[in-house]
Amino acid sequence: MARLRDIVPVVHEHPLAYVIGLQGIALLQGFIGEHDREFIEARLAEVRELLADERLARPVDVTRVSTVDGYRTWSATYDDPANAAFAIDVPVVKRIVDELPAGTALDAACGTGRYAELLVERGHRVIGVDSSPEMLELARKRLPGSEFREGTLHHLPVDEVDLVVCGLALTHNPDLTPIFAEFARVLRPGGHLVIADIHPDGVLRGSIPTVRGPNGEPHRLVTYRHSMGDYVRAALAAGLTVRHCEEPQPEAPPPGSKATDVGPWDVWPWSLAALVPEAAHAAVEGQLVVWHFQRDSLRTM
Structure with missing residues (x-):
């Protein structure tokens, strides 16, 4: 923890x-x-x-802000191709989901609907949940045929789904145990949970979103560094079994790529x-x- x-x-x-x-x-x-x-x-x-x-x-002094406040600002540029994490997590998530049968899927902390779109393309009926009204508005525009609801990872307004996916959200929470318990609650017996998150070493190296306040002041979303064991212990306590774990990394920089700025x-x-x-x-x-x-x-x- x-x-x-x-x-x-x-x-x-x-x-x-x-x-x-x-x-x-x-x-x-x-x-x-x-x-x-x-x-x-x-x-x-x-x-x-x-x-x-x-x-x-x-140096710069930076204030931590909540996910609701941070994503309100970030929502306008969240899907920008420059968001490098998207190039790393999506291929792995796709490989896992492609092996699962279509059913009712929950995109927990759905943001703008990145994973929801992936799931719809694979035949799932998708429900998206997020705490940011601004993100949900973008998700509804992206997937007008899917259902999106406001809620949190601790209180998901959903019951009985076959699959839960959650991307890049758990590090914003201090304790994983109640969140995994909520995932298990909404999953049908035998259901699957797929999570992509910032690696604990990534958090250590500062892979934390930056946003600017209303007057240009520097903010980062509040983020916690969980060990790999924290995820496993929370999952086991909720009656979940580990099926797979992957730690994708970016490619090595090409020779001579040293920046000067x-x-x-x-x-x-x-x-x-x-x-x-x-x-x-x-x-x-x-x-x-x-x-x-x-x-x-x-x-x-």
Whole structure:
């Protein structure tokens, strides 16, 4: 479970601290033999250069905001092709869903209906639920033939579905246990649950959505870092069995792709990682995690 004492309302985001942190992860891997001497010496040389880079000495204080407030702003650009996570999670989710029979499916925390559209294309009757009215409005325009309802992951206004999918939402919640219990409640015996979420290592590396406040102030959606074990324990407690787990990662950057621009805060930490691409790639143990669970066919809720 996330250490709640570490979730502070205002975060001091220091760009130098970030890039040095990536170098540190890479160097720790080198210390246990995952990289050779040339790699380690290159990282140390980069550290010396980074310490002298005045552009990295301009920190930003960032306020955490709720998902309702954050997605109200983000909804206008959420489906932008630049949202890199979409290129990673969808292929894995498709492979899992393609093996399941069509039925009644719930897209929990449906957002603009990305997964709902995928499910409709595969013959499912889809119900989408989200806490953001702005996201639901976009989902209804996207799929006028499907049903979308306002609700939360803790209180889903749905009963008896064959499949639940949930994308990039659980990290915004401090405790997974009641959410998995709610998923199990709405699933028919033998039903399936497919979850894509930010990998705990991805959260550690700052893969947290950025939004601007009404006066341009920097905000990030409140996000918690759950261990892989947190997901498994919550699922088992709800009577769900792990069927599959995958940790898709982005491809390695091409040689010579080192960026020279720190970038505006809105594209941190991704622009910062691009300053040290070899260290950043070495530090990527997982960008997303995709889980497939199944409810016990004998259990009654």
